Amino acid sequence: xxxxxxxxxxxxxxxxxxxxxxxxxxxxxxxxxxxxxxxxxxxxxxxxxxxxxxxxxxxxxxxxxxxxxxxxxxxxxxxxxxxxxxxxxxxxxxxxxxxxxxxxxxxxxxxxxxxxxxxxxxxxxxxxxxxxxxxxxxxxxxxxxxxxxxxxxxxxxxxxxxxxxxxxxxxxxxxxxxxxxxxxxxxxxxxxxxxxxxxxxxxxxxxxxxxxxxxxxxxxxxxxxxxxxxxxxxxxxxxxxxxxxxxxxxxxxxxxxxxxxxxxxxxxxxxxxxxxxxxxxxxxxxxxxxxxxxxxxxxxxxxxxxxxxxxxxxxxxxxxxxxxxxxxxxxxxxxxxxxxxxxxxxxxxxxxxxxxxxxxxxxxxxxxxxxxxxxxxxxxxxxxxxxxxxxxxxxxxxxxxxxxxxxxxxxxxxxxxxxxxxxxxxxxxxxxx
Numbered sequence: 001x002x003x004x005x006x007x008x009x010x011x012x013x014x015x016x017x018x019x020x021x022x023x024x025x026x027x028x029x030x031x032x033x034x035x036x037x038x039x040x041x042x043x044x045x046x047x048x049x050x051x052x053x054x055x056x057x058x059x060x061x062x063x064x065x066x067x068x069x070x071x072x073x074x075x076x077x078x079x080x081x082x083x084x085x086x087x088x089x090x091x092x093x094x095x096x097x098x099x100x101x102x103x104x105x106x107x108x109x110x111x112x113x114x115x116x117x118x119x120x121x122x123x124x125x126x127x128x129x130x131x132x133x134x135x136x137x138x139x140x141x142x143x144x145x146x147x148x149x150x151x152x153x154x155x156x157x158x159x160x161x162x163x164x165x166x167x168x169x170x171x172x173x174x175x176x177x178x179x180x181x182x183x184x185x186x187x188x189x190x191x192x193x194x195x196x197x198x199x200x201x202x203x204x205x206x207x208x209x210x211x212x213x214x215x216x217x218x219x220x221x222x223x224x225x226x227x228x229x230x231x232x233x234x235x236x237x238x239x240x241x242x243x244x245x246x247x248x249x250x251x252x253x254x255x256x257x258x259x260x261x262x263x264x265x266x267x268x269x270x271x272x273x274x275x276x277x278x279x280x281x282x283x284x285x286x287x288x289x290x291x292x293x294x295x296x297x298x299x300x301x302x303x304x305x306x307x308x309x310x311x312x313x314x315x316x317x318x319x320x321x322x323x324x325x326x327x328x329x330x331x332x333x334x335x336x337x338x339x340x341x342x343x344x345x346x347x348x349x350x351x352x353x354x355x356x357x358x359x360x361x362x363x364x365x366x367x368x369x370x371x372x373x374x375x376x377x378x379x380x381x382x383x384x385x386x387x388x389x390x391x392x393x394x395x396x397x398x399x400x401x402x403x404x405x406x407x408x409x410x411x412x413x414x415x416x417x418x419x420x421x422x423x424x425x426x427x428x429x430x431x432x433x
Contacts, residue, residue: 156183
């Protein structure tokens with residue numbers, strides 16, 4: 001049985017600068033319980049959650065790049081109207097109950113179609129160009145944000161490059177030619193200067209901006225994340241770890257590490273962390289199970305709840321070497337990163353760890369997590385298979401695939417293998433590769 005320490009859509013997580021590690025707190029909790037500092041152990045009734053599922057039609061194949069440009073997504077009456085091409089090539093207009101909260105500009109080389117990116121390194125097919133990679137990244141950003149963040153892909157040679165100055169996030173990808181590098185340097189400098197000018201409207205928005213150069217040679221062009229500017233770092237980023245500028249500094253390091261992994265999921269995660277921290281809450285990364293400076297005094301309430309509600313589970317887990325090692329390992333990562341969390345948990349899974357996570361995350365929801373089924377992407381179910389209308393029996397046969405020993409439930413052509421399906425083009429680096 002797989003032990004999952006976070007829900008599928010709203011992973012709970014940390015930032016790297018912790019006031020004190022989770023493992024240390026857990027030891028304190030166990031000690032308090034052992035010394036009868038905690039006199040009672042109660043489990044309140046579960047809170048009921050209402051899960052709302054709203055679908056938006058989008059293609060299960062590649063969508064047109066224009067989908068992610070601002071002129072194709074517009075806000076009206078507190079709802080988002082989006083036109084997309086569905087798998088059957090019909091155009092459908094669907095409503096999302098969210099407003100656009102921000103924009104991203106992906107700056108790719110002027111001749112991006114001729115340059116292979118580092119994305120898709122595990123794929124058996126040819127690596128995508130920077131243009132193709134940017135289109136996939138735009139899809140991921142749109143999906144991870146439930147359609148609340150739109151992306152525009154720009155090249156230095158475009159006639160209109162205004163979005164590189166006005167977007168909340170600007171990420172340059174693979175710019176190495178002299179002309180492109182000159183444009184990149186000038187653009188980063190203009191954004192940084194505008195954010196620092198007295199009385200400039202952009203100054204008010206400084207905490208809502210970030211910019212990175214990814215795979216653009218040896219120069220990182222001094223990232224900007226919210227109020228933190230690597231080119232002009234404030235002393236507060238070092239001496240005041242609770243401040244926004246210090247939070248921006250920690251996030252800058254974390255985002256760089258995620259970008260360097262060169263996967264679309266990690267790339268989108270990095271941007272979700274920025275938007276969630278400095279612009280508006282993103283359900284995908286909103287909740288945290290860790291002690292962080294960003295959570296402030298709410299850490300105290302969570303610690304107290306852990307002591308009073310899950311003391312025995314904590315004590316048993318920390319008394320077991322394997323369970324304790326897992327908690328310590330989770331302390332080293334950001335648990336909003338599902339890939340890192342999954343890899344860690346499956347390396348230490350046990351009944352004690354299951355009970356520990358069950359009590360804290362599900363029975364008592366210590367960290368106040370909540371989750372709704374993602375609205376997008378919506379993949380239209382198959383209506384027919386092999387020329388026949390879809391039925392429950394056919395659907396079951398598809399699920400069985402080539403698995404042996406299923407008798408008449410298997411479809412014609414079943415090869416009677418010891419596996420049902422094999423992942424051929426898996427996108428998740430933890431589950432599929």
